[in-house]
């Protein structure tokens with residue numbers, strides 16, 4: 001069933017996989033497979049990709065460059081190194097990151113759990129800040145009327161329950177944002 005507003009794929013986006021190489025646990029770039037499928041079937045003329053994983057979506061950029069794609073708006077926060085000092089300014093910037101994709105037919109949102117401050121490969125955002133991150137993405141996309149399809153990504157804390165708690169929070173804030181009547 002589709003509602004034209006939001007969807008979730010409980011898998012990774014595999015953003016390190018490039019056009020002709022695998023990398024960082026990623027074989028195929030799921031974000032780009034989805035974008036290309038939507039575009040080739042004319043379901044989306046423009047696609048936004050918001051990648052809030054801890055790490056740079058280098059494979060995504062590699063494929064965009066290799067195929068000379070000009071219909072994808074890609075934002076990978078992991079392109080720059082961030083510290084806890086950047087957290088509050090990042091949260092404030094999220095509205096404008098999403099608003100830059102107003103002309104997209106759909107936004108693919110990669111809600112990585114590895115920016116968490118306790119993550120061994122992270123991290124700079126607290127649990128509350130990750131919740132706020134997701135809330136701002138969903139609320140802004142809904143306000144703009146741009147459908148959003150989100151997925152999970154990296155998270156390396158142990159026990160795994162800590163990672164799952166972050167993913168659960170993304171689902172909670174998604175539900176809170178979309179399972180209420182529009183204002």
Ligand SMILES: [Zn+2]
Pocket residue numbers: 053054055112114153154155
């Ligand atoms: Zn990562």
